[in-house]
Amino acid sequence: MWPRIRALARKEFLALLRDKVARMTLIVPPLLQLIVFGYAATFNIRHIPYAVYNQDGGEASRQLLARFQGSSVFREVAVLTSDRQIAPMIDDKRVLLVVHVSPQFSRDLMAHRPGRVQVIIDGRNSNTAALASNYVNQVVEDFDTEWAADHHWRSSPARLVVRSWFNPDLLSSWFIVPGIVGLLTLVVTLLTTGLSVARERESGTFDQLLVTPLNPVEILIGKSIPGFVIGVVEATLILAAAVFWFDVPFMGSLMALYLGLLLFLFSGIGIGLMISSLSVTQQQGALGVFLFMVPAVILSGFATPIANMPLVVQYVTYLDPLRYFLVILRGTFLEGDGAGVLGSQYAALVVLALASMTVAAWLFRHRTV
């Protein structure tokens, strides 16, 4: 049995890597993408352009605005002199927000009356708007604390002391970069396996393969090996880059992570082979990979939390291997998880892998063109 599998695996490797361009497309883009996306995919807002419309001009307003200027989140790009200038600035996307200080601001504050500041925010991107308003509130709160202390205001009866665990500065790259590891590993695995059976079907060599002494299980194993090896190598490279280039702390057990990676690769390969054996042409195979991959990425919890989805869609995500692998990645990276905590994630991946491999092996013989 083994010599036959070895021969098939060897042939699969050759089919994949014989072409120089194909070799390059498998190795270079994922690494480049990790670097680019690692920097690009951030929910931490910075350099938010804003404009100031200060009708007050007093000392207090200058102190407040200085806090905006000193923050790395905001970048002042314009000073307005009339109400009418506000709308065009926001509409044309020249600024994300306008800070409007009302005329009596300093006088009110000096008289121990609350001062009025209006902040107009572009809500087209509601997440950026929500984050920006949080930062605005923070800047204003800092100003309040200092002003209240300096000018003998009554202190507030209670204050919030906020700590965030596992990611104290709430750096979104710590969340996103481990996610990219999973994302790119999925892409590579699906691409290496998703077209492999379809290619043989299209050129007619799959029938020849079926009449050799190889049985479907052996074909399955032989076709899985290249995707598996390439997946492990690529994932290791990407993991190393995540830790050493992006400085994402790795707190958990490497064993737990690699166990997860192996199971994830199994299920990814199983799904890839299933798609491939369903399709008759490579075009169908590529489409199938796309059709599976796009929802698998978007609904995995990579960028938007699964908990925010309606229940029906949450059930759909149970079919998504990336969903489980992301939990394993983030758990081992940030929360210091060992294999014990992740048992249910492993189990789900095993079920997906076995189910998809079985269907693929069955399709080898029963899908006839």
Add this chain to the structure above:
Amino acid sequence: MNRMALRGLVRKEFLQILRDPSAIAIAVVLPFVLLLLFGYGVSLNARRVPLALVAPSSSQPQELLGGFYHSPYFVPHPYATMREAVRALMRRRVDGIVWLRSDFGRRVLAQRDAGIGVFVNGVDANNAGLLEAYIQGVWLGWLSHHAQAQGAALTVPVTAELRIWFNAALRSRNYLVPGLIAIIMTLIGALLTAQVVSREWERGTMEALMATPVSMGDILLSKLIPYFVLGMAGMALSVAMAVWLFTVPLRGSLLVLFSASGLFLLVALGMGLLISTVSKNQFISATIAIVTTFLPAFILSGFVFDLNSMPVPIRLLTHIVAARYFVAILQTVFGAGDVWPVVLANAAALGVMAVFFLGLTWRLSRKRLD
């Protein structure tokens, strides 16, 4: 250009599309299913977040605790001790903890600096930030209520009055759904055409086409026209779903929306044709299509991740991602209306890219057999 030959070729392409169920699936089923799934599935509005409340002793201010119970954002889980709450946080049963010490109520009454401990699971940094803001909202609401109950005005010097334009309720669907349309159009455009030329090469039918009197321009046009028609149909379906199913307000005009979409579709189809022409191998063109279209459109287009916050080199890089311009137009036309400076600048960029990709494809596809 030979009108007759072109018509024949277009007819052939259409027949090929109609015969292969997978192409029909892409044009009709794909936008429908994807938009349905993502429109409902992709949301950044956290609701009903499980939150642990640790408030031993009965002398706690009930209005503060009630604030958490009445908020639509939280599902409070009371815990007797901090230890149990921490264990729940570790096991991901709750996303955060609000902790009032047993002397909190007394300290508030005595005006002695009372601290409320808030701990959130920061792994999902974005969600954690929003959670903190929601908790702060409850706290601020309680503070002003508390001040009023004592007959005094709120003792805060300045509170910013936030006015959020275009989307006052901060409904994330209103900007995610238009962005999704851009992603789906990228997929349809590039996916449909990424394979069509390399397939002809691989099957050897390109040689047969070349032996006919049709020009290369005709061949390319014949590949473009059917898929353009299909793509626009997909676009119309997506817009209809966005407006009627997801009730995203469409403030701009349909004319602007569809003109921009047509322009973008030309870019996407051009990219697909270029990939297909250059690679001549279906495996490589599928790989390149995924790597250069879907992933950048997802991450570098401003669809979820804010472009302004990216480092400068990356921000420069986003200028070669066509989806970036289309996302900007869609988000503006849906959210704000026909804002000409935004629409025209981005449409111009799309025009340049369309000419570039289609022109390059045309230059590269000479009638040669190497």
